[in-house]
Amino acid sequence: MNSETRPTVRLRPKAESRAIQFGFPWVYSDELVTDRRTQALAPGALAVLENADRVAVGLVSVNTRSRIIARMIDRDPEAVVDQAWFEARLQRALALRARLFSAPFYRLVHAEADGLPGIVIDRFGDLAVVQPNAVWAENHLPQLVAALAQVTGVKTIVKNGSGRTRGLEGLPEETLVVYGAVSGPVMVEMNGARYMADVLGGQKTGLFFDQRPNHAFAAQLAQGARVLDVFCHVGGFGLAALAGGAQSVLAVDSSAPALVLAGQGAEASGFAAQFATRQGDAFAVMEALVAEGATFDVVVCDPPAFAPARPALEAGLRAYERVARLASLLVAPGGYLGLCSCSHAADLSAFRSASSRGIGRAGRRGQILHTGFAGPDHPQLPQLAESGYLKALFYRLD
Numbered sequence: 001m002n003s004e005t006r007p008t009v010r011l012r013p014k015a016e017s018r019a020i021q022f023g024f025p026w027v028y029s030d031e032l033v034t035d036r037r038t039q040a041l042a043p044g045a046l047a048v049l050e051n052a053d054r055v056a057v058g059l060v061s062v063n064t065r066s067r068i069i070a071r072m073i074d075r076d077p078e079a080v081v082d083q084a085w086f087e088a089r090l091q092r093a094l095a096l097r098a099r100l101f102s103a104p105f106y107r108l109v110h111a112e113a114d115g116l117p118g119i120v121i122d123r124f125g126d127l128a129v130v131q132p133n134a135v136w137a138e139n140h141l142p143q144l145v146a147a148l149a150q151v152t153g154v155k156t157i158v159k160n161g162s163g164r165t166r167g168l169e170g171l172p173e174e175t176l177v178v179y180g181a182v183s184g185p186v187m188v189e190m191n192g193a194r195y196m197a198d199v200l201g202g203q204k205t206g207l208f209f210d211q212r213p214n215h216a217f218a219a220q221l222a223q224g225a226r227v228l229d230v231f232c233h234v235g236g237f238g239l240a241a242l243a244g245g246a247q248s249v250l251a252v253d254s255s256a257p258a259l260v261l262a263g264q265g266a267e268a269s270g271f272a273a274q275f276a277t278r279q280g281d282a283f284a285v286m287e288a289l290v291a292e293g294a295t296f297d298v299v300v301c302d303p304p305a306f307a308p309a310r311p312a313l314e315a316g317l318r319a320y321e322r323v324a325r326l327a328s329l330l331v332a333p334g335g336y337l338g339l340c341s342c343s344h345a346a347d348l349s350a351f352r353s354a355s356s357r358g359i360g361r362a363g364r365r366g367q368i369l370h371t372g373f374a375g376p377d378h379p380q381l382p383q384l385a386e387s388g389y390l391k392a393l394f395y396r397l398d
Contacts, residue, residue, distance in 0.1 A: 044135030061136030086147035156180030192243030219244025235262035324358025
């Protein structure tokens with residue numbers, strides 16, 4: 001189809017959006033004319049977006065079931081979205097990661113920030129995990145998979161169709177191998193440690209590459225330290241701390257399978273004797289450790305998103321404050337506290353305020369040493385605040 005044969009959708013006059021003009025990639029449902037022709041479009045259909053003067057401003061995908069009713073796919077309304085189109089986008093993304101990393105373990109595509117709205121791709125050497133989190137991406141998955149294999153040479157591709165975003169798009173949950181085969185967890189070397197990623201049954205794509213620089217900073221504080229890693233997943237901060245010379249690590253998580261993988265990573269890294277785990281609700285475990293009188297030289301908490309969307313913000317900030325309060329009680333005098341948030345609804349200022357309140361309510365005083373964000377393989381689209389979701393604060397406590 002070209003722009004003359006494709007369906008068209010039109011912005012409302014009052015939504016003559018300067019945001020779209022200057023690079024914002026989404027159109028919300030109250031900004032688009034939703035007449036019968038638009039309502040009849042199949043979810044994920046491609047259409048030419050016009051402004052109120054009927055001037056084409058780009059090619060979008062349309063999903064009338066979603067609050068994000070249109071996503072900018074290409075600023076060229078004549079663009080043909082085929083395998084070659086995906087290859088060009090993937091080549092651009094790969095060029096950045098190849099410059100940044102010596103080994104092919106990274107986030108290859110970070111959705112809108114890499115020009116592929118709703119698509120996340122993490123690369124684990126010869127294996128890649130694709131998250132098609134928008135209907136248009138699901139519809140074009142065969143072309144995307146073929147392009148990914150062609151551009152990167154990966155031998156295995158996993159489709160991870162899980163998570164809150166797919167539900168908002170009206171997509172079912174589904175995780176399966178779409179190319180090649182998977183024999184078990186994948187080993188990833190990062191910051192001097194070895195991690196085990198479950199690409200089929202683990203959280204998200206199996207490993208959180210976004211925390212790589214924050215793991216590295218925590219490792220700088222860990223020489224000779226007793227470390228507590230809360231919400232540890234597969235050992236994120238704890239294994240990096242041991243690689244940095246930590247004396248010991250206690251890793252806490254509610255997931256028994258995640259702790260098994262963390263233990264396997266510790267063994268593969270040569271740290272098994274210094275690595276212990278404790279399964280349970282993180283809040284309950286921290287309360288129990290406080291009751292036991294336990295203290296640590298470094299405590300890091302990396303919880304799930306307590307505020308995944310704005311309606312959950314107030315409750316989420318209370319949860320971050322509680323984490324900070326309990327964790328502060330476990331930090332030895334002069335020790336270090338790391339607090340993380342992956343909630344895009346809680347911006348840095350709000351998260352920092354909640355964390356500082358929690359520290360104060362624990363009767364502790366702190367100084368902020370470092371503010372961290374996601375690594376450069378998670379680039380931010382300047383016009384889209386949601387692409388800069390990760391925050392990490394490191395304190396020294398009196």
